[in-house]
Amino acid sequence: MDISNHISSLLTFNECVIIPDFGSFISNYVPSQFDPGRNAYLPPTKEIVFNSKITKNDGLLINHLVESESITYTQAYQAISNWVSNAFDTLDEGEKLEINDVGTIEFDKNGSFIFTSTSTNVMAETYGLDPISFPRLVRPVYVSNFNPRPAVRAISNHKNAI
Numbered sequence: 001m002d003i004s005n006h007i008s009s010l011l012t013f014n015e016c017v018i019i020p021d022f023g024s025f026i027s028n029y030v031p032s033q034f035d036p037g038r039n040a041y042l043p044p045t046k047e048i049v050f051n052s053k054i055t056k057n058d059g060l061l062i063n064h065l066v067e068s069e070s071i072t073y074t075q076a077y078q079a080i081s082n083w084v085s086n087a088f089d090t091l092d093e094g095e096k097l098e099i100n101d102v103g104t105i106e107f108d109k110n111g112s113f114i115f116t117s118t119s120t121n122v123m124a125e126t127y128g129l130d131p132i133s134f135p136r137l138v139r140p141v142y143v144s145n146f147n148p149r150p151a152v153r154a155i156s157n158h159k160n161a162i
Helices: 003-013 060-069 073-092
Strands: 016-019 023-030 033-035 040-042 045-051 097-099 103-107 113-117
Touching: 003 016, 003 023, 003 060, 003 073, 003 097, 016 060, 016 073, 045 103, 045 113, 060 073, 073 097, 073 103
Parallel strands: none
Antiparallel strands: 016 023, 023 045, 033 040, 097 103, 103 113
């Protein structure tokens, strides 16, 4: 059972997914932006970060496994525990832990987590939206044909009635 597929699907509809005894993935809303290099407007997206301090089980991941895999709560908890122990073994060997459509996790030289997010948009409201690009506006070059004319004095026929 691949837990990483379940993590990415849960991040689509939830702001935080906690992996018990491992850490949590938190998504932050990023509004649409203009990319001047590509001359395009990018759709809103979610930025995903990893927090290794939030490890308390909230039941979201386990309940999702119970419903989607048709297994018991104990079996789901054991599957996550096995995944966590395999993940720590992979990280201890100096390898990167790949989580599908979310990112990669590795240890730095001090044993702290380094999370690198992928650029996949996991926001359900903007699923399928592509950047909107348009051709650059090219302004014509104006040729200066300025001929100076003599100044004209303005004459007013209005008299002040005081």
